[in-house]
Amino acid sequence: MSFEKLDQLGRRLEALEHALSILGADEATHMAVGGGEKRAEAMANLAGMYHAQSTAPEIAEWIEAAQPHTEDQQLALAEFRRQYLNATCLPTEFVERKTAATMRSEQLWRELRAVGDWDSYLPALEGVVELVREEARLRADALKLAPYDALMEQYDPGNRTATLNPVFADLKTFLKEFVPEALEVQERRHQRRPRRDLNGPYPIEHQRELGLAAMRAVGFDFTHGSLAVSHHPFCGGVPTDVRMTTRYRTDDFLSSLMGVLHETGHALYEQGLPKEWSHWPLGKARGMGIHESQSLFVEMQLARSPEFWHFMLPLVQLHLGRNALPGWDIEDVLSEVNHVERGYIRVDADEVTYPLHVILRYELEQDLVAGKLEVSQIPEAWDAKMTEYLGISTINDPKDGPMQDVHWPGGAFGYFPSYTLGAMIAAQQWAALEKAQPNLRDSVRKGDFTGINAWRAEQIWSQGSRWSTPDLITRATGEPLNPAYFKAHLRRRYGD
Amino acid sequence: MSFEKLDQLGRRLEALEHALSILGADEATHMAVGGGEKRAEAMANLAGMYHAQSTAPEIAEWIEAAQPHTEDQQLALAEFRRQYLNATCLPTEFVERKTAATMRSEQLWRELRAVGDWDSYLPALEGVVELVREEARLRADALKLAPYDALMEQYDPGNRTATLNPVFADLKTFLKEFVPEALEVQERRHQRRPRRDLNGPYPIEHQRELGLAAMRAVGFDFTHGSLAVSHHPFCGGVPTDVRMTTRYRTDDFLSSLMGVLHETGHALYEQGLPKEWSHWPLGKARGMGIHESQSLFVEMQLARSPEFWHFMLPLVQLHLGRNALPGWDIEDVLSEVNHVERGYIRVDADEVTYPLHVILRYELEQDLVAGKLEVSQIPEAWDAKMTEYLGISTINDPKDGPMQDVHWPGGAFGYFPSYTLGAMIAAQQWAALEKAQPNLRDSVRKGDFTGINAWRAEQIWSQGSRWSTPDLITRATGEPLNPAYFKAHLRRRYGD
Numbered sequence: 001m002s003f004e005k006l007d008q009l010g011r012r013l014e015a016l017e018h019a020l021s022i023l024g025a026d027e028a029t030h031m032a033v034g035g036g037e038k039r040a041e042a043m044a045n046l047a048g049m050y051h052a053q054s055t056a057p058e059i060a061e062w063i064e065a066a067q068p069h070t071e072d073q074q075l076a077l078a079e080f081r082r083q084y085l086n087a088t089c090l091p092t093e094f095v096e097r098k099t100a101a102t103m104r105s106e107q108l109w110r111e112l113r114a115v116g117d118w119d120s121y122l123p124a125l126e127g128v129v130e131l132v133r134e135e136a137r138l139r140a141d142a143l144k145l146a147p148y149d150a151l152m153e154q155y156d157p158g159n160r161t162a163t164l165n166p167v168f169a170d171l172k173t174f175l176k177e178f179v180p181e182a183l184e185v186q187e188r189r190h191q192r193r194p195r196r197d198l199n200g201p202y203p204i205e206h207q208r209e210l211g212l213a214a215m216r217a218v219g220f221d222f223t224h225g226s227l228a229v230s231h232h233p234f235c236g237g238v239p240t241d242v243r244m245t246t247r248y249r250t251d252d253f254l255s256s257l258m259g260v261l262h263e264t265g266h267a268l269y270e271q272g273l274p275k276e277w278s279h280w281p282l283g284k285a286r287g288m289g290i291h292e293s294q295s296l297f298v299e300m301q302l303a304r305s306p307e308f309w310h311f312m313l314p315l316v317q318l319h320l321g322r323n324a325l326p327g328w329d330i331e332d333v334l335s336e337v338n339h340v341e342r343g344y345i346r347v348d349a350d351e352v353t354y355p356l357h358v359i360l361r362y363e364l365e366q367d368l369v370a371g372k373l374e375v376s377q378i379p380e381a382w383d384a385k386m387t388e389y390l391g392i393s394t395i396n397d398p399k400d401g402p403m404q405d406v407h408w409p410g411g412a413f414g415y416f417p418s419y420t421l422g423a424m425i426a427a428q429q430w431a432a433l434e435k436a437q438p439n440l441r442d443s444v445r446k447g448d449f450t451g452i453n454a455w456r457a458e459q460i461w462s463q464g465s466r467w468s469t470p471d472l473i474t475r476a477t478g479e480p481l482n483p484a485y486f487k488a489h490l491r492r493r494y495g496d
Numbered sequence: 497m498s499f500e501k502l503d504q505l506g507r508r509l510e511a512l513e514h515a516l517s518i519l520g521a522d523e524a525t526h527m528a529v530g531g532g533e534k535r536a537e538a539m540a541n542l543a544g545m546y547h548a549q550s551t552a553p554e555i556a557e558w559i560e561a562a563q564p565h566t567e568d569q570q571l572a573l574a575e576f577r578r579q580y581l582n583a584t585c586l587p588t589e590f591v592e593r594k595t596a597a598t599m600r601s602e603q604l605w606r607e608l609r610a611v612g613d614w615d616s617y618l619p620a621l622e623g624v625v626e627l628v629r630e631e632a633r634l635r636a637d638a639l640k641l642a643p644y645d646a647l648m649e650q651y652d653p654g655n656r657t658a659t660l661n662p663v664f665a666d667l668k669t670f671l672k673e674f675v676p677e678a679l680e681v682q683e684r685r686h687q688r689r690p691r692r693d694l695n696g697p698y699p700i701e702h703q704r705e706l707g708l709a710a711m712r713a714v715g716f717d718f719t720h721g722s723l724a725v726s727h728h729p730f731c732g733g734v735p736t737d738v739r740m741t742t743r744y745r746t747d748d749f750l751s752s753l754m755g756v757l758h759e760t761g762h763a764l765y766e767q768g769l770p771k772e773w774s775h776w777p778l779g780k781a782r783g784m785g786i787h788e789s790q791s792l793f794v795e796m797q798l799a800r801s802p803e804f805w806h807f808m809l810p811l812v813q814l815h816l817g818r819n820a821l822p823g824w825d826i827e828d829v830l831s832e833v834n835h836v837e838r839g840y841i842r843v844d845a846d847e848v849t850y851p852l853h854v855i856l857r858y859e860l861e862q863d864l865v866a867g868k869l870e871v872s873q874i875p876e877a878w879d880a881k882m883t884e885y886l887g888i889s890t891i892n893d894p895k896d897g898p899m900q901d902v903h904w905p906g907g908a909f910g911y912f913p914s915y916t917l918g919a920m921i922a923a924q925q926w927a928a929l930e931k932a933q934p935n936l937r938d939s940v941r942k943g944d945f946t947g948i949n950a951w952r953a954e955q956i957w958s959q960g961s962r963w964s965t966p967d968l969i970t971r972a973t974g975e976p977l978n979p980a981y982f983k984a985h986l987r988r989r990y991g992d
Contacts, residue, residue, distance in 0.1 A: 015541030018534065019515040022522060030526065034719035035737030038514065038774070045511030049545070223530035241531030278534070 010279035025243035089142030109409035116399030151414030158468025210319035235266035265298030272461025292422025311447035506775035521739035585638030605905035612895030647910030654964025731762035761794030768957025788918025807943035
């Protein structure tokens, strides 16, 4: 009876989520420019209904009284309890205070980032960090976790600094040595074989066809999703109707194509979630790190490999014409898509330097939450780490330094590690998969992803939120998170 | 305080309406085919929330206790009360029974209409009519109206058979004589000047540009709306983001163009509603008859006139090319778009014969609701009227006779008169406008619709639901509904 009540509540919440997801995707793709204000008002109201219905006090009683009959029901109930606790552990008064402060802070950041005015932005960020410290303590008390762990718990349940810190430290040590090595290897390759220029323009309609062909090839189900255009590419919508977007530049098709493949990785996960549990927390994607591992599996493990391009290059010529890449062979494409470069901006970074951007933030935000670092000290700390890790200074450039990301202005602390966690999990999954399917690379060369997707569907997608992030990794790959696989992947692709 | 409660309730209801409207438009335009089941489930849940929130018992107390301070607030409260009464006058048990029955009946109709199997469909429609009779009695008791008037009240508040019956009788008498006359005039014109053939193919992308140009010209605001493609054209969305659709045939651009202009008429009304009241019933469009008058004003009064084509023909050539209509002049276009023909199907009818299709249904459904006609007698009654009004028999063709419309299978009785009411109101508005702006036709020839739209915005659009349908007609045109204007319009366009 109580289980049935939770089931019915789940259907109402799923309806509101459905509306919010589709309205969100629609806003970025098809909404008229003047429709934004009412859209925001409508979505705020729907989000309010969602919050009220999902945190109602009687739910606690239903959860306590519910009697699961199967293992799945038991897991579903446990995950419902976990989510309910996470959603209700902050007092309403605090949530309102934080929402108001982060909204103001984000608006101010958008304005001041453009002109790189750190000093004027400082007080707002100090306010946010103060609230985040308070939030971390509140969550920590309710969840019986350390403060920063309690923040991470929102994004990747089960992640703990005690496990992650050694992994990230190991990876950092490796990368500080490996980035110079990879750059040297790249330099030698360029001397042997100079980089080629793209031969645009590439008409958008043709790029779109190429993107659709790539999506189809790696397993996107077009009866349950579509591709549109938006300013910032994303993968949204609902599992039965995944809304993917990309953007096009006529002088370069690779950026859109690789972006499409990244988002297709997210989409496959959503399309593969267990449908019978779609209205329960159990039926949702596990978390940010696992989600990123699915997009990076497609984008990095698959789509930047020589085997993939063996299959993809003819498709490019089919859709963009024989002269799309005149004289290029697979090695030229790989040199282009796997180009390594030290840079200021995280979102523009390649897979070799990217983790260092993340580790820098992960280290700083732990110190910020613990009170070991104050906001006013960020620019110097940022510059010191950028200089140490990547050999570039940001001291006079806050815009491309600590002001570059929306996460901190929006109060989202504990999220950054998920990105690099995703890259490591993707490499570990590839290794496990290759052990299970020794002919893996041959299949990729033929454009046959059925075996790969069957494995991922079984090991990851269909598992929904049955297990914590660390447990899911162990169950899928046979061992806990191990940075060795990601390091081996980088060595293989970028090393000597 | 109570007024404030109603205001807040209105904002929540507007959010749910917003979601339902955009999800509905999205379903017909951008949804993946496999997304339908979850979409239906989500929309049913959201509609359930809307119903529960809009019919909550405490609202009755808020309405009674609310103290309006302005005339607008007074009108807003009155309209809220009227809508609340209409929404709550049926017992939940009855609503559930009717919903289930009409859903089954509609599904069965879709199946059996395709094969024209009236006999198998009969029992389902008998069940629906029985429920509609019960509904009419329940509504009549609650609203202190005659049963059929109580049904019409849902679609055009204030419409009464006592006023409409003489108007429709007058129009019927006129049309029974006028249709043969119009056909004769048309025949003579064709002898003088034979009909020309269209010179397709007309590429869809060019047709789209032409449609957008036509929308822009007659005043559609693209910052608050857009045009997409769907199987059945519609005008949906919300006033700040109107979602219009059309469909294209490459062998004919006129059907899409005239459809676009029809939907633009609906869209202008929505875009012109009073924004400050958008979350109150007062701020919504008045009803079906008035809405149809706005679409027919653009489609029939404007867009099938010689003055409009003086301006439109060059636009056609601009977007479709010089040879789009080789050798055609305005008279040829008018002969094409104003072609009169006796036919079986209401939705395919021209503006001369259309009202007879409606009057037939209006007469039959009054008798059905009153119990003077039984469902089993419909085919003969339908045939008799079709033969009398249009000289064609449907006795052996139920598919194109009484099975052609979704209204009765869906339990929507009292709706049909709105279509012809709309045509009459549109003609009456044009006449009133021409009295106020004697140079009206000159402006149309120049493609200048600003004066026309300013008048309509003031007289109709900005009025929202302040007045009943009859009161709105009188306030806007200076007199009650008068069929003389529509008859004069037909005589002018189709007579000798």
